[in-house]
Amino acid sequence: MRFLPTDEQSDFARTLRSLLGTAQVPAAVRAWADGEYGPGLALRSRLAGTGLFALAAPEAYEGAGLLPLELSLGFVELGRAGAPGPVVESAAASVLLSELGDEALAKRFLPGLVAGEAWATLTLPGESGGGPYALDADAATYCFTVSGAGELRPAAPGDALRSTDPARRLSRLAPAGGEPLAAGPAVARAARAAGLWARLLTAAQCLGVAEALLERTVGYVKQRTQFGTPIGSFQAVKHRLADTLVALEFARPLVWAAALSLAPGDVAAAKLRCGEAAYRAAMTALQLHGAVGYTEELDLSLWLRKARPLRDAWGTPSACRAEVLRSLTPGRR
């Protein structure tokens, strides 16, 4: 038992953090929201250089093997930086294609996803944890959809729907006609795996969002002065931030355990707590920044607007709670 990231895993996260810290991510997010994908795609190439996207593909297809723990630690950093794009969906598509066991399909799509030359988005049936909308379909190189009958098809995005987070672009996907790319129980199985990874990585991203919101708010209340003293010296302010940290730090090990086991109950628990930690951090950040926090001009808004959609993406709190109880083995102590 050693329930801590290894030095190597921590170093990987640190590398990503320093790369993202100098990559002018907020500007890329604002451009993304305006439909200018250039900076976001440039960031994608730089992230690929760290090996991040290789962590969701087997070695046979240029990947590093499926490494959910390393990938989760990476997604905490993506959330922390607020990185734009269908990062969760690309990784989930990568897992779907890896798990299918269809060499031709894997060869066709995986190397580009691993190399950061392509992004994918997808919708999955409800039982795999999917929702009705695909993220960033117009920016994705590939769009996939899996039907409830277990058919994997390429798909075309419908009209874009505006998200409450302008950096998330939603659309329904229309499956292409003709022969499916793959069909049968193997597709249904691979879709369940993809849905589980998507939920895990969204949880990790939420954790990073919570970290960023807390850090920015702590910084703000230390320098904002009222009544002649930093507002961070007031107990009402301190205690809200303390509660935010408690929620965050008790959500973190749930992500690690979920990445270790990939058990549906563990992944649901992680998603539930991380989503709530992020949303709670957002509400605290908004309140403690006061009116300036309510503006889109302040970069804080990039994380504030992300927290709520991520809390619901790939498993609402309600769906996750139901999964937690479904996964309990009766009679186990």
Next chain:
Amino acid sequence: MDLTQTADVEAFRAAARAWLADHVPASPLPSLETREGFAAHREWEARLHADRWSVVSWPEEYGGRGVDLVRWLVFEEEYWAAGAPGRVSQNGISLLAPTLFDHATPEQRARVLPPMASGEVVWAQAWSEPEAGSDLASLTSRAVRTDGGWLLSGQKTWSSRAAFADRAFGIFRTDPDAPERHRGLTYLMFDLRAPGVTVRPIGRLDGKPAFAELFLDEVFVPDEDVIGEPGQGWRIAMSTTGNERGLTLRSPGRFLAAAHRLTALWREQGDPADTALRDRVADAVVGARAYELFTWAGASRFAAGGAVGAESSLNKVFWSEYDIALHETALDLLGADAELADGEWAEPWIFSLAGPIYAGTNEIQRDIIAERLLGLPKGRR
């Protein structure tokens, strides 16, 4: 990173489980906050001790098994899962003993620890005073030098277990002229039946005498019962508060067992249409798991040479509020029966309500989190 235990740890778990299966009383003991229950729990401590299960983490010479933190956590998991009785010796074992291991002389350890391990001597804590609660350093009970020892005078209060316990430990002002109020305090142990001690039990919310006021009038304490140097009491007491707030006071095993009982109750009595209540049961399950995992991470950090610091305040806020939420959920599942004072969940619920108050109120913990973990400036409380 991994969560699997070694075969050795699993063998230890199996041994604990087997012993508990053979020895845990078939029906619950009377409440340990009553005279009869206190005596029954003391006997249970002796039973545990006879087979070296009362203080597994202590060295063998004092009655333990010398096991590491991981095995202690595993033991606790098995202990609470088996439905074993509450620990009447908890205050001594989790508060005084760590202090003795860090600061006492070999003679003191040899004298004090074995009877604590067997339940022969049950300890009460004597920290708070009527005018010194959260602001503990303002305490005024004093110890005055006398031939061969000290004379204690003053008043302590909210002294858990003191109604029926044998001895107590606390800090007392020995140098009223010290330049700074945290100095001039001394950590010492005294007999609750010594001349000059008056114990006035205090009824808890449910009327049971779970704590007491102590009136001290020139109570003699020999030098051998001073822990560490006179004047160092504050530093010594604070060096082990992490134990109380964190790992060794409330192990995850307790909450895993309670969450398990809660899900059983929900399966038996829960209305499937009541999804609001269902969600709270799920939250209790997830909360116990989160606490368990947080603790494994802490134990791993500890094994790698890290120390328990202000992080123990995160722990304390989490478990104390979790505990109340869990018990409230159970009461809501019980409906009208929640009111029955002899119900299985009634006393644990009452007990849970004290969690955010003792061991440093949660307001103090949140100040510590904000100032020491988040780096916010000190301010008026």
